[in-house]
Amino acid sequence: MPNDEGERQRMDIHYHSLRLAMRNVLFCAPIEHPTSVIDVGTGTGIWALDMADAYPGASVLGIDLSPTQPSWVAPNLEFQLFDLEETWDMPLRFDFVHCREMNGFSIKDWPKYFEQAYTSMKAGGWIECQEFDLNVISDDHTIPEDSWVIRWQNLWEQGVQQAGMTGRCYPDKMADQMREAGFININIVPFKMPIGPWPKDPVLRQSGLLTLVGLLEGIAGLSMRVYTKFLGWSVQEMDILLAKVRTEWKNKKMHTYFPV
Template sequence: GLFYETVGSSAFTFPKENGRTYHAYQEGKYLMPNDEKEQDRMDMIYHSISLMFEGKLFFAPVKNPQRIADMATGTGIWAMDVGDQYKAAEVIGIDLSPIQPNWVPPNVQFRVDDIDKDWMFEHPLDLIHSRISSGLAIRDWPRYLAECYKALKPGGWVEAQEFSVSMGCEDDSLPPNSMIKRWHEEANRTFTAAGCDLRFEGETLRKQMIEAGFVNCEVREYRWPMGPWHEEQRLKDAGAFAMMSMLTDMEAISLASMTRYGGWQMDELKVFLKSVKKEWRMKSIKAYWPLYVVYGQKPEERT
């Protein structure tokens, strides 16, 4: 089993702002809501990335994992999928909010905790996984990697699946005064002001893994379509889910950061977001995000 701080009922009383609810545990720390609309958005992102990775849950060459941790598990969907796939493994999902379902595979458990604090795992882990956490749940990668190194057994793996909020375009289909481009600039400006860097570089993390003592560190890079423009059906569907997640709840990503840190008024922000969404629906724009998988191994003990 794992030893973690258990949190009282106060973790379930979520604070409200701009009509949205946010995490109660470590209140104000995490800029994204945790209500049902946001949970739907997280699940769409999950399906989109599953299509990008062709259903593969992780890429690190872990042999028969016994203990797996999913950091910043969100709705817990990855933890449950990995628990289904590796029925003999013990899976633990950690998040700031208890928003995971009650019905879970018997080998999966969830804990409310802050991964920025010192970790206390009773037994060493074979795999530590995180997805779409950079700049949000994980702001200090060197510190996070040091904690991973301590928590892993020799020969265990850490894997991060992250994207960068910096858009690329396959061609010149982006309008000159692109609203999507402006939204990315605003998101980066305001999240950075809040102490969260949403731009991510796979090679940078690989180097940080090496500095933290990991070996066999690898980076895989993908172009994650931001809409259903790709010819290949799998990538077209991945883009459709990604676009739906943005259109369903662009407010989730924008409200807290842009009103708290960007000087936006609520009414002008809503008008701006409406024009961003209108452009996002244009199938002619071949925009994408860089998506990375970075993994590394704690060295085996020498015998």
């Protein structure tokens, strides 16, 4: 994935879209007064910033491999550079561990991640993974199987698999990995993140509009390395396909969403 200003803007747009799809909650875990929170793969730090503002009595730590976070933050918030592939040796113990949109791109070894999170938590703490499945779905079958969107998606998944990654998310598998690490009381809370302003619900309509904006602006960066390096496409071939995909995504008759 690119790590430029455009990608950081896309990440923030996607954050707001996902939060709207989740009915504007920061998290779903049944924790009322968190005191020590870690945001794993914090990205631009936007979730950690909102969390620190919402819970001024909590100590919030955001970690990421890239230094893309703001320097001026609330006194209860800190950002640190950290490689998730390394062993967690943090002095703090957390009552809430949060990560978002890490499937395939950032966390390759989920069992190890859950094991390290478990050993870094206080007794009675909670962990939450807010992941979306890069798998376009339409409940009313308004997207044909031979659509350009589906073709792009299938080819993209082939490419990322060659790179040893995936854009797919399998909640039941993640739940099993959590249990193996020692977690209990595991719940899967499904949401739908619409693509485009087609929902009648005004909140979901806004979520879908933001998702669409992020996709239209970010699909080139998402596709470039996958298509040119791993699939062997030329940039011109990729651009032609992406133009057709963008046109389809703008079609309000296609009622599609990403599972969350």
